[in-house]
Amino acid sequence: MNADRVATSRQVVTISRAGFLLLLLAITLAAVVPGVNAQQAAPLYRVAILGANHTQVWDVFERRLRELGYFEGRDLVLERRWSQGYADRVPGLLAELLKVKPHVVVADVFLQTDRIDPAHCVPLLAIGVAEPYGACRIFPVAQRSLASSAKEVSAMHLRLARAAVPSASRFLVLTNSKLTFLVDYVREFQIAAASLGVAVEVVDVSGGATLSDVTSAITRQAPDVLIVGPAFDQPLVRRQIVGYAMRNRIPAIGSHVVDGVVVAANYDWVDLGRRAADFVDQLLKGIKLGDLPATAPTKFEVIVDQRAAKAVGLTIPDSLRSQADQLLE
Secondary structure, three states: OHHHHHHHHHHHHHHHHHHHHHHHHHHHHHHHHHHHHHHHHOOOEEEEEEEOOOOHHHHHHHHHHHHOOOOEOOOEEEEEEEOOOOHHHHHHHHHHHHOOOOOEEEEOOOOOEOOOOHHHOOOEEEOOOOOOOEOOOEEEOOOOOHHHHHHHHHHHHHHHHHHHOOOOOEEEEEEOOOOHHHHHHHHHHHHHHHHOOOEEEEEEOOOOOOHHHHHHHHHHHOOOEEEEOOOOOOHHHHHHHHHHHHHOOOOEEEOOHHHOOOEEEEEOHHHHHHHHHHHHHHHHOOOOHHHOOOOOOOOEEEEEEHHHHHHOOOOOOHHHHOOOOEEEO
Protein backbone atom coordinates (compact mmCIF):
# COMPACT_ATOMS: atom_id res chain seq x y z
CA MET A 1 0.00 0.00 0.00
CA ASN A 2 2.76 2.41 0.95
CA ALA A 3 4.69 1.49 -2.23
CA ASP A 4 1.62 2.27 -4.36
CA ARG A 5 1.23 5.66 -2.71
CA VAL A 6 4.88 6.48 -3.35
CA ALA A 7 4.56 5.51 -7.02
CA THR A 8 1.46 7.63 -7.39
CA SER A 9 3.25 10.54 -5.76
CA ARG A 10 6.18 10.14 -8.14
CA GLN A 11 3.78 10.20 -11.11
CA VAL A 12 2.22 13.42 -9.90
CA VAL A 13 5.64 15.01 -9.52
CA THR A 14 6.65 13.86 -13.01
CA ILE A 15 3.49 15.30 -14.55
CA SER A 16 3.99 18.58 -12.69
CA ARG A 17 7.51 18.89 -14.01
CA ALA A 18 6.31 18.25 -17.55
CA GLY A 19 3.64 20.91 -17.14
CA PHE A 20 6.23 23.31 -15.83
CA LEU A 21 8.47 22.68 -18.84
CA LEU A 22 5.55 23.23 -21.21
CA LEU A 23 4.68 26.47 -19.45
CA LEU A 24 8.28 27.62 -19.63
CA LEU A 25 8.37 26.82 -23.34
CA ALA A 26 5.15 28.76 -23.93
CA ILE A 27 6.54 31.79 -22.09
CA THR A 28 9.75 31.64 -24.09
CA LEU A 29 7.86 31.46 -27.39
CA ALA A 30 5.63 34.33 -26.34
CA ALA A 31 8.72 36.43 -25.76
CA VAL A 32 10.45 35.41 -28.99
CA VAL A 33 7.59 35.40 -31.51
CA PRO A 34 6.66 39.11 -31.13
CA GLY A 35 10.28 39.95 -31.84
CA VAL A 36 10.20 37.80 -34.95
CA ASN A 37 6.93 39.38 -36.09
CA ALA A 38 8.30 42.86 -35.41
CA GLN A 39 11.34 42.05 -37.51
CA GLN A 40 9.15 40.81 -40.35
CA ALA A 41 6.94 43.93 -40.11
CA ALA A 42 9.87 46.36 -40.23
CA PRO A 43 9.62 48.85 -43.12
CA LEU A 44 11.20 47.46 -46.27
CA TYR A 45 11.97 50.69 -48.11
CA ARG A 46 13.42 54.11 -47.32
CA VAL A 47 12.16 56.96 -49.50
CA ALA A 48 13.64 60.46 -49.16
CA ILE A 49 11.59 63.59 -49.81
CA LEU A 50 13.37 66.87 -50.57
CA GLY A 51 11.01 69.80 -51.06
CA ALA A 52 10.76 73.54 -50.75
CA ASN A 53 7.91 73.20 -48.24
CA HIS A 54 5.31 70.65 -47.18
CA THR A 55 2.64 71.48 -49.74
CA GLN A 56 -0.40 69.81 -51.28
CA VAL A 57 1.95 68.18 -53.79
CA TRP A 58 3.49 66.05 -51.05
CA ASP A 59 0.12 65.24 -49.52
CA VAL A 60 -0.98 63.87 -52.90
CA PHE A 61 2.34 62.02 -53.33
CA GLU A 62 2.00 60.26 -49.97
CA ARG A 63 -1.72 59.54 -50.51
CA ARG A 64 -0.91 57.89 -53.84
CA LEU A 65 1.76 55.74 -52.17
CA ARG A 66 -0.88 54.51 -49.71
CA GLU A 67 -3.21 53.74 -52.62
CA LEU A 68 -0.40 51.64 -54.08
CA GLY A 69 -0.10 49.70 -50.81
CA TYR A 70 2.84 51.49 -49.14
CA PHE A 71 2.21 52.67 -45.58
CA GLU A 72 4.65 54.73 -43.56
CA GLY A 73 5.96 52.78 -40.59
CA ARG A 74 4.96 49.45 -42.09
CA ASP A 75 6.37 49.36 -45.63
CA LEU A 76 8.14 52.72 -45.78
CA VAL A 77 10.39 55.03 -43.86
CA LEU A 78 9.92 58.55 -45.25
CA GLU A 79 12.85 60.91 -44.71
CA ARG A 80 11.65 64.50 -45.20
CA ARG A 81 13.77 67.63 -45.62
CA TRP A 82 12.55 71.15 -46.52
CA SER A 83 14.64 73.95 -48.03
CA GLN A 84 12.00 76.60 -47.21
CA GLY A 85 12.47 77.83 -50.78
CA TYR A 86 16.17 78.66 -50.46
CA ALA A 87 18.15 77.11 -53.31
CA ASP A 88 21.49 77.35 -51.49
CA ARG A 89 20.24 74.90 -48.85
CA VAL A 90 19.42 72.13 -51.34
CA PRO A 91 22.92 70.63 -51.90
CA GLY A 92 23.50 70.21 -48.16
CA LEU A 93 20.07 68.68 -47.58
CA LEU A 94 20.60 66.26 -50.47
CA ALA A 95 23.98 65.18 -49.09
CA GLU A 96 22.35 64.68 -45.69
CA LEU A 97 19.63 62.48 -47.18
CA LEU A 98 22.09 60.36 -49.13
CA LYS A 99 23.83 59.45 -45.86
CA VAL A 100 20.75 57.45 -44.78
CA LYS A 101 21.02 55.41 -48.00
CA PRO A 102 17.47 55.77 -49.33
CA HIS A 103 16.16 53.59 -52.13
CA VAL A 104 15.07 56.74 -53.98
CA VAL A 105 15.04 60.52 -53.51
CA VAL A 106 12.05 62.53 -54.74
CA ALA A 107 12.43 66.32 -54.99
CA ASP A 108 10.43 69.34 -56.13
CA VAL A 109 13.48 71.63 -56.11
CA PHE A 110 16.33 72.06 -58.56
CA LEU A 111 18.90 69.38 -57.76
CA GLN A 112 22.64 69.89 -58.11
CA THR A 113 24.81 66.85 -57.49
CA ASP A 114 28.22 68.24 -58.36
CA ARG A 115 29.28 67.87 -54.71
CA ILE A 116 28.11 64.26 -54.47
CA ASP A 117 30.49 61.30 -54.67
CA PRO A 118 29.23 59.20 -57.63
CA ALA A 119 29.52 56.12 -55.42
CA HIS A 120 26.76 57.55 -53.20
CA CYS A 121 24.25 58.21 -55.98
CA VAL A 122 20.76 56.73 -55.75
CA PRO A 123 17.79 57.13 -58.12
CA LEU A 124 16.74 60.80 -58.11
CA LEU A 125 13.21 61.76 -59.21
CA ALA A 126 12.48 65.43 -59.86
CA ILE A 127 8.86 66.55 -59.69
CA GLY A 128 8.69 69.13 -62.42
CA VAL A 129 11.33 69.90 -65.00
CA ALA A 130 14.98 69.04 -64.47
CA GLU A 131 18.16 68.46 -66.41
CA PRO A 132 21.25 66.49 -65.35
CA TYR A 133 23.74 68.55 -63.41
CA GLY A 134 26.56 66.90 -61.55
CA ALA A 135 27.51 63.33 -60.72
CA CYS A 136 24.12 61.67 -60.25
CA ARG A 137 21.50 61.08 -62.90
CA ILE A 138 18.22 62.94 -62.36
CA PHE A 139 14.99 61.64 -63.86
CA PRO A 140 12.38 64.39 -64.31
CA VAL A 141 8.77 63.37 -63.77
CA ALA A 142 7.92 66.04 -66.35
CA GLN A 143 10.01 65.41 -69.44
CA ARG A 144 10.57 68.94 -70.68
CA SER A 145 13.85 70.79 -71.18
CA LEU A 146 14.50 73.84 -69.04
CA ALA A 147 14.50 76.05 -72.13
CA SER A 148 11.16 74.70 -73.35
CA SER A 149 9.69 74.99 -69.89
CA ALA A 150 10.90 78.58 -69.53
CA LYS A 151 9.26 79.47 -72.85
CA GLU A 152 5.95 77.84 -71.90
CA VAL A 153 5.76 79.37 -68.43
CA SER A 154 6.78 82.87 -69.56
CA ALA A 155 4.21 82.80 -72.36
CA MET A 156 1.54 81.71 -69.88
CA HIS A 157 2.46 84.46 -67.41
CA LEU A 158 2.42 87.14 -70.10
CA ARG A 159 -0.94 85.97 -71.44
CA LEU A 160 -2.48 85.91 -67.97
CA ALA A 161 -1.02 89.32 -67.10
CA ARG A 162 -2.59 90.85 -70.18
CA ALA A 163 -5.88 89.06 -69.45
CA ALA A 164 -5.90 90.37 -65.88
CA VAL A 165 -4.87 93.92 -66.83
CA PRO A 166 -5.82 94.42 -70.51
CA SER A 167 -4.57 98.02 -70.51
CA ALA A 168 -1.08 97.12 -69.21
CA SER A 169 1.83 98.27 -71.37
CA ARG A 170 4.72 98.36 -68.86
CA PHE A 171 5.98 95.25 -67.08
CA LEU A 172 8.69 94.85 -64.47
CA VAL A 173 10.23 91.35 -64.22
CA LEU A 174 12.28 90.09 -61.28
CA THR A 175 15.17 87.80 -62.15
CA ASN A 176 18.42 86.29 -60.93
CA SER A 177 20.96 85.94 -63.72
CA LYS A 178 22.79 83.21 -61.79
CA LEU A 179 19.86 80.86 -62.37
CA THR A 180 19.76 79.46 -65.90
CA PHE A 181 16.04 78.83 -65.85
CA LEU A 182 15.25 82.43 -64.93
CA VAL A 183 17.61 83.77 -67.59
CA ASP A 184 15.71 81.73 -70.21
CA TYR A 185 12.37 82.73 -68.69
CA VAL A 186 13.13 86.47 -68.86
CA ARG A 187 14.54 86.25 -72.40
CA GLU A 188 11.44 84.45 -73.64
CA PHE A 189 9.20 86.90 -71.80
CA GLN A 190 10.96 89.85 -73.48
CA ILE A 191 10.70 88.25 -76.93
CA ALA A 192 6.99 87.58 -76.53
CA ALA A 193 6.34 91.04 -75.06
CA ALA A 194 8.23 92.78 -77.89
CA SER A 195 6.01 91.10 -80.46
CA LEU A 196 3.02 92.67 -78.68
CA GLY A 197 4.59 96.10 -78.33
CA VAL A 198 4.83 95.78 -74.55
CA ALA A 199 7.72 97.37 -72.63
CA VAL A 200 9.65 95.16 -70.19
CA GLU A 201 12.09 96.28 -67.52
CA VAL A 202 14.20 93.75 -65.60
CA VAL A 203 15.52 93.89 -62.03
CA ASP A 204 18.39 91.45 -61.47
CA VAL A 205 19.06 90.54 -57.84
CA SER A 206 22.11 88.36 -58.54
CA GLY A 207 24.55 91.16 -57.71
CA GLY A 208 23.36 91.38 -54.13
CA ALA A 209 20.46 93.76 -54.71
CA THR A 210 18.66 94.46 -51.44
CA LEU A 211 14.94 94.62 -50.80
CA SER A 212 15.29 98.40 -50.76
CA ASP A 213 16.94 98.31 -54.21
CA VAL A 214 14.04 96.31 -55.62
CA THR A 215 11.31 98.41 -54.06
CA SER A 216 13.09 101.57 -55.28
CA ALA A 217 13.09 100.12 -58.80
CA ILE A 218 9.38 99.41 -58.53
CA THR A 219 8.74 103.00 -57.42
CA ARG A 220 10.98 104.40 -60.16
CA GLN A 221 9.60 102.26 -62.99
CA ALA A 222 5.97 102.39 -61.83
CA PRO A 223 5.00 99.31 -63.88
CA ASP A 224 1.44 98.34 -64.67
CA VAL A 225 2.21 94.75 -63.65
CA LEU A 226 4.98 93.09 -61.62
CA ILE A 227 6.13 89.67 -62.86
CA VAL A 228 7.77 87.30 -60.37
CA GLY A 229 9.70 84.50 -62.11
CA PRO A 230 8.89 80.90 -61.09
CA ALA A 231 12.34 80.07 -59.72
CA PHE A 232 13.01 83.41 -58.01
CA ASP A 233 14.86 82.52 -54.78
CA GLN A 234 14.13 83.57 -51.18
CA PRO A 235 10.36 83.21 -50.62
CA LEU A 236 10.23 85.72 -47.77
CA VAL A 237 11.80 88.38 -50.00
CA ARG A 238 9.38 87.50 -52.81
CA ARG A 239 6.42 88.07 -50.51
CA GLN A 240 7.84 91.34 -49.22
CA ILE A 241 8.33 92.58 -52.80
CA VAL A 242 4.82 91.55 -53.84
CA GLY A 243 3.45 93.11 -50.65
CA TYR A 244 5.21 96.39 -51.47
CA ALA A 245 3.75 96.34 -54.98
CA MET A 246 0.30 95.60 -53.56
CA ARG A 247 0.50 98.58 -51.20
CA ASN A 248 1.29 100.70 -54.26
CA ARG A 249 -1.69 99.16 -56.07
CA ILE A 250 0.47 97.29 -58.59
CA PRO A 251 -0.87 93.79 -59.37
CA ALA A 252 1.61 90.92 -59.51
CA ILE A 253 1.64 87.73 -61.57
CA GLY A 254 3.77 84.73 -60.60
CA SER A 255 3.93 81.03 -59.83
CA HIS A 256 3.09 80.94 -56.12
CA VAL A 257 -0.29 82.18 -54.91
CA VAL A 258 1.04 82.35 -51.33
CA ASP A 259 3.21 85.28 -52.44
CA GLY A 260 0.10 87.42 -52.74
CA VAL A 261 0.00 87.55 -56.54
CA VAL A 262 -3.29 88.23 -58.32
CA VAL A 263 -2.82 85.29 -60.67
CA ALA A 264 -0.52 82.30 -60.13
CA ALA A 265 0.23 79.76 -62.86
CA ASN A 266 2.59 76.85 -63.21
CA TYR A 267 2.55 73.23 -64.28
CA ASP A 268 -0.02 71.13 -62.47
CA TRP A 269 2.33 69.97 -59.71
CA VAL A 270 -0.38 67.97 -57.96
CA ASP A 271 -0.67 65.75 -61.02
CA LEU A 272 3.12 65.47 -61.16
CA GLY A 273 3.24 64.50 -57.48
CA ARG A 274 0.84 61.65 -58.19
CA ARG A 275 2.98 60.52 -61.12
CA ALA A 276 6.10 60.63 -58.95
CA ALA A 277 4.51 58.14 -56.54
CA ASP A 278 3.79 55.80 -59.45
CA PHE A 279 7.44 56.03 -60.50
CA VAL A 280 8.58 55.29 -56.93
CA ASP A 281 6.40 52.18 -56.95
CA GLN A 282 8.05 50.99 -60.16
CA LEU A 283 11.57 51.67 -58.85
CA LEU A 284 10.88 49.78 -55.62
CA LYS A 285 9.65 46.85 -57.69
CA GLY A 286 12.99 46.69 -59.48
CA ILE A 287 12.56 48.78 -62.63
CA LYS A 288 15.71 50.73 -63.51
CA LEU A 289 15.68 54.53 -63.56
CA GLY A 290 16.46 54.64 -67.29
CA ASP A 291 13.52 52.34 -68.05
CA LEU A 292 10.86 54.61 -66.56
CA PRO A 293 8.43 55.96 -69.15
CA ALA A 294 9.08 59.50 -70.37
CA THR A 295 6.08 61.73 -69.71
CA ALA A 296 5.48 65.41 -70.41
CA PRO A 297 3.55 67.88 -68.25
CA THR A 298 -0.02 67.84 -69.53
CA LYS A 299 -1.53 71.04 -68.18
CA PHE A 300 -1.06 74.25 -66.26
CA GLU A 301 -2.85 75.10 -63.05
CA VAL A 302 -4.18 78.66 -62.90
CA ILE A 303 -5.18 80.20 -59.56
CA VAL A 304 -6.93 83.57 -59.40
CA ASP A 305 -6.89 85.34 -56.04
CA GLN A 306 -9.70 87.87 -56.04
CA ARG A 307 -8.68 89.01 -52.55
CA ALA A 308 -5.32 90.19 -53.91
CA ALA A 309 -7.09 91.75 -56.91
CA LYS A 310 -9.40 93.68 -54.61
CA ALA A 311 -6.41 94.92 -52.58
CA VAL A 312 -4.96 96.61 -55.69
CA GLY A 313 -8.31 97.85 -56.97
CA LEU A 314 -8.45 95.37 -59.85
CA THR A 315 -11.57 93.67 -61.17
CA ILE A 316 -10.79 90.28 -62.68
CA PRO A 317 -12.51 89.92 -66.07
CA ASP A 318 -15.03 87.09 -66.35
CA SER A 319 -13.01 85.67 -69.25
CA LEU A 320 -10.06 85.10 -66.88
CA ARG A 321 -12.20 83.90 -64.00
CA SER A 322 -13.60 81.16 -66.24
CA GLN A 323 -10.06 79.88 -66.96
CA ALA A 324 -9.15 79.47 -63.29
CA ASP A 325 -8.67 76.01 -61.82
CA GLN A 326 -9.04 77.66 -58.42
CA LEU A 327 -10.82 80.91 -57.62
CA LEU A 328 -9.96 82.35 -54.20
CA GLU A 329 -12.72 84.64 -52.96
